[in-house]
Amino acid sequence: MALKECQIEPYQRCGAPKEFPDAAASVERRRKLVACGAQQMDAAEREMVEEPEGTTTDDALRKVGSFGKYQRLIVFFIILPAIVPSAFHSFNQMFIAAVPGDFHCRLPPTLDRYNLTAAQIQSLLPNAPEGEGKDQCHMYDFDYNFVISFDNDKGTHVINQTIPPDHRQIECIYGYEYDRSIYNSSIVTEWDLVCDKSFHPTLALVLLSIGEVLGTPVFGYLSDQIGRKRPYLACFVIQLIFGVATAYAPNFPVFCVFRIIVGGTYGAIYSLPFILALEIVGPEHRATVSVLCSITYSLGNIGLAGIAYLVRDWQALALYTSAPLSVVGLAWVFIPESPRWLIARGRVEEAKGFFRKAAKLNGVTIDQTFLDSLGKEEIQQQRLSPPGKRHTFLDLFKTPNLRRNTLLLTFVNFGNLAVYSGLSYYGPALSPAPHLSFFLSGLVELPGYLFVQFTADRFGRRMPQISCMLVGGMACIAAVTVPESSPSVFMVFCLVGKLFINISYLIAELMEGELIPTVIRSEGSAFTEIVASALATSVPLIVYLGYQYLSLPLIIFGVLACVAGVFAFFLPETFGADLPETVFDGEEFGKHTTMRERFTLFPVKKRSRSSISADNRDELRHFSENSDQESAIRQRERAPSVVVA
Known part of the structure; x- marks a missing residue:
C-alpha cells in the first residue's frame, strides 16, 4: 500500500508527523492514525482520492509510441544534427591555442640579408640550462655580424667563430621564430604566448571552463522556468556570435572575454537538446536516445580533428567551427517544447498538442478520455501546494535521500568530466x-556506445558504470608504468582509459536524467554540472603539469576515476523505472534499496507508477469504507513500503 503525497495531510491533522508512515512504528499507532485519517478527510479530498487516476507522462508516451515516427524525426533530423557543432566549441580551443613543437628567439633583423640556414641559426643560440637542446627563451647580447663572414669558395655566408657560452644572455627582444610544420598559426604564434607567457594558453582554457560554470546555472534556471526551447535558441545564437568574434579578437584579453562568453553556452548547448530528447521518448528507449546523442557528440569531435587538420590557421578554424551553428537556427522552429515540462508547469493543453501530433504521425488512435487524463495528478498536487510555490535546485537538498543522491551524482559527474x-x-x-x-x-x-546499448537494458546502469570507472582509472595508472621506449603501448593504455571513462560518462548522464525530478530536472542537472565543472576547471592546470612531469596527470586522473567509481556504488538503480515527476517522487526513488540489490548484476524492472497508484487508491478506499481496521493494518503490513511515488 502506498499513499500519494497529497493524501497524507488528513493524517497529519490526527497528529501524524510529516513522514507519517515511517514515523508510525507500532501497529496500534498506525491503526489509530488510519481510522482518524479516514474520518478527517473531507468530501473534496475524498473526491480527489477516489477520482480515476491521471495518466502519467511515461504512460502517455507509451500510448502514442515511445519512440515512434514523430520522435524519430525530431531526434534524427533536428536534435542530433544540432549536437554536432556543440562538440566543436568544446575542444577547438586546443588547436586555436596550440603551442608549436619548437620555437626560438628571432635574431636581429640585420642578419636577414645573410640568408642563414636553420643549422647556422641554431649555432648562434645559447644552450638550454638543462644541457639538452637550445634555450628557447634567451639569446646572446652580442653583435652577430662579428661572427659571420662570406666564404668565397662556397659562395655563401658562414659562421667563422663560436660565441662563448658564458656570454651575457637576454630575453628575446626581437620576438620568436616558430616551427610551423603542424600549425600555420595559433594565438600562441600571433601574440608570442611562450616563455614568460607560456601559461596563457592554459589560462584561456581555465577561463573557458569558468564561463561554463557561470553560464550553466543561468540556462538551467531558464529552461526550468520558460521551457527547454527558448534557452536553447539563446545558446546557439550567443555561441555563433562570439564564436565568430573570436576569430577577430585583436589581443589576448579580448580573446579571453569572448571565450568566457562562449564557455557560458557550451555546456547547455549540449545538455538542453539531450534532456529534450530524453523527455519526448518512453523509458524503454531512453538508453538508446542517450547513446545516439553521445555518438553524435563523438562524431563531432572526430569531425573537429579533420577540420583542424585541414585548416591550420587559428582564425579560419574559429570561423569554420562556428558556421555550422547558423544551420541549427533553421531547424529550431521545428523543435517541440518538452511535454514533461509543459505538464509539470500546468500547461496541459499545450502538452496535448504534442501527443496529438505524435499519435497522428505514429499511426496511433487516441480518444478524448486519454487526453483529459493528462496532467490530472500534477494539477491536483498543484492545487494542494502552497500559493506561489516554485521549485528550485534547493529542493534537491531538503530531503535526505534526494540530497544524498544529488551529492553522489555531482561527485561522479566531476570524476567523469x-x-x-x-x-x-x-x-x-x-x-x-x-x-x-x-x-x-x-x-x-x-x-563504447555499442557496449552501453548492449548492457544498459541487461545489466542496468550502476554496475556497468562502476566497472567502467574502475577499469578506466586503472588503465590510466597502468600507462605510467610503460617505458618511454614504447610510445605505442603508452597510447593504447590512454585510449583504453578514454574508452571506459566515456562509457561511464554516458551512463552517468543517463542516470542523472532519470534520478532528478521533472519539475527541477534542468535546474538540478545544471547544478550538478556547474559544481562538477567548477571543480573541473583544474583540469587544464593538471594537464599543464605534464609539460614538466609527463606521468603526473595520468596518476591524478586514474585515482580520481577509481574513487568516483566507489561513490557510484551508492547510487540507486534506475533501470526500467518511471522518471520521478515531483520532488516527492525523487525523495522516494531508491530509498529502500537493500545491500543485496546493490550487488545485483541483473536488476529487475520496477513497476510503473500508474500501477502503484491504483493500489494506493483501492487500499485508501478500503480504509475509508471498511470498519475492520485490523484487517486494513494487516494488509498494509504485507506491503514493502507505505509511502512511494
Missing part, C-alpha cells in the same frame, strides 16, 4: 601528432 576532458586535452597537448591523437581519442569512444 575531469578524466574525460583531461584525457582529451592530454594527448593533443603533449603528442607529436596532435590531430591523429585527437582523432583516435574520438574514434575510440564509438565502441
